Amino acid sequence: MTPLTPAAQARTVTTDVPARLDRLPWSRWHRTIVVGLGTVWILDGLEVTTVGNIASRLSEDGSGLDITSAQVTGIAAALYVAGACAGALFFGRLTDRYGRKRLFMVTLAVYLAATALTALSFSPWWFFGCRFLTGFGIGGEYAAINSAIDELVPAAYRGRVDLVVNGSYWLGAVGGSLLSVVMLDTGLFPKDVGWRLAFALGVVLGLAVLLVRRNVPESPRWQFLHGHEDKARDLVADVERKVEEEKGEPLAPPAGEITVEQRKSIGFGLIARTVFRDHTRRAVLSLSLFVGQAFLYNAITFGFGAVLTTFFDVPAGHTGYYFAVIAAGNFLGPLLLGKLFDTVGRRVMISATHLLSGALLFGTAWLFDRGGLTATTMTACWCAVLFFASAGASSAYLTVSEIFPMETRAMAIAFFYAIGTAAGGISGPLVFADLTGSGVVGDTALAFRLGAALMCAAGLVAAVCAVRAEGRSLEDVARPLSETGSAEPTRDGDRAGGA
Template structure:
């Protein structure tokens, strides 16, 4: 890895320090919004499969085992995609891989609308997961490398909040489109093909990460991008760089360049288990595994569980839509608290709230109680996801960041493969009460593992 160097403009703050000194500008908004739209489209696809499974149970007569397999094959693809996506993003750039992942899963989702049987649908779900799994950790890494240090956590939670937008879109499609007729699920998948077109916007409309460019020795390109952000931050007629550069402390401006830690894919993977990062890697993998197990085990099956409880397809989808809307205030609370309490405390509190909500949801039977407990679970769980995506890229340096985030997500996806397959077994053995009690235990373990992470609230990213 080429050492990170100072700006070619001469002595002064490094590119990374200049990025951290910036105020939030419209260019930051473009990066956040452009990445967020991709994130929302991902969420829409993941959310749609729960409604499609419920519909196919009625139209095709698929079994619960086949339903679990449809969900799990998608998550198997996500596990592979997350692991490969991080490695590729550290090698070829954040923007390039981000666009490629959107293209892969958008095409596979559109093709799913033409599936004539379970076998083909299973194959296509794997490819959908391949693209989706790679996109999420790459997007969070990408945005974190543009975000000023003082608001970095908040911006990543806002990015993750686009998940609620996409999941709400999925719930609306599930409520209005999927039950419309026996081909409603096909139209839902057709709508999910939108990311294939959006990939072109990402490829040509968003800049590459200047931190990554600097790490690869492409300083002229990195300088041009940072200068564009500084011009956007300057008052009308004012200097583009001078006032911003002065914000960096003199001690930081004179700091020597820090070399990258890894060059090859193998050395990047080995770097995750070096003495410096080993404990962080264990902790973040454990959090990702437990959160994925509980989240996907619960939310993929909630529509089907409600149908089995006798609420009917349309009514169950309506309940799910209401429950989904509670994600938005959950994200808003996490976005505020993560810069007030810090990463670890915010994440652990929201995971604890998820644990309590899961127990309550699994034991109540009245309609109002089901909706209330489901909304609480949605509020706390998605707030926890926002905090998790904020903390994950921060615990590794630039040369390992996408690899570390991708492999953490990949390990988490192993749990998301297992959970949909295990839920039918738990439902038979002890009903929804047992299933959601198990989810609660996983939330508790994740909350404890959070305290093995480092908290970089308000601190610069490690640009080695």
């Protein structure tokens, strides 16, 4: 991680690399990028769901750990969240300074090591420490991966790809739910072995991702800004050659160049001024989207098991099946709606998915309060809510990764992710734990209404503040801080066709 020399920092270069990347058609090379980088959300979903489902087993005699279920879902979960927030901020800064590739390899290695050590836990303090480190690696992944994907994917496909990648979290959740059913079967595995194997399988999946990810390149956008313009041009030229061979026709000429002054890094002061002073509306939008989706998801998923067992007499060992159905609905939302974010547009789709999910959750709360639902119809209602909510939640990551300047991108993702994660993982449980666990129908309905109200509020903010980024180059959506030779951007930083 050798920093640039002062001479390199002062160089001014003109490049067409962004335009060349954005005009590429979809190809095998892009699919490799998505597989190599996007599978981290599957790991996250697998981790969170597995731990939630094995909590009761860990607290049983003979599990190999002297720990209670409340400690697993309380202390361990809080430490995982704290680790994710800290990791996002720590690695987000390093990602902007030292590059996407270096950091998405480091963060995955941290995740793998921590998960492997979790499987070897012999005491509560070891388990808690490993949960923090696992979250630390996952949080760093979010900043490094979102910035890399958006900088490598063509502008015309950026919305749908980002949504599907972020929504793949729920594929991991499906896997975690079904995996826990198998691993907790004492007819197959002893009490002190099954839960360890669940974590070990996460390590195996992570190692497979690591092998694929080795072939994912550094972001050319980051390279030309940090004194490696020759590497950026060579990389893009190689991709263009592969795409032309695959498509059997020459590519269209790139549309435009930008001139930038190369820098080693951007200080925290400039990052803060850029995000909160020059892009105030965008900062408000980002906070609204992350907090809204965090509270909606906590209103449903934090107490879903308690709701099913308390109000519908579903056996505790069967709640994993219901959650697998809910998780599948979560993935279908981004998968089926993602293309519309590139065609209909960001503003319409972001606001619509938030408002629709909030309205459907209000309806679910009303039916539940009246006693008009069964376990099956409640699950169906949750699926309908989360079909739209998942697309809306994924759009929060898409929004933050494209509406701030390139030099601040990973740090902005890290900051707003940390705020949303803290809201969901700390404030959310404090608000919803008593409501969903009280056994009173009215209290649980109130939890649903609170989540729905915040999601609708975020949708209204998006209707006013969302940026029309569909089909536009990242450099057009948010001018790089290092760009020279053009007029200074107005406060809140849009060029023509901005917010």
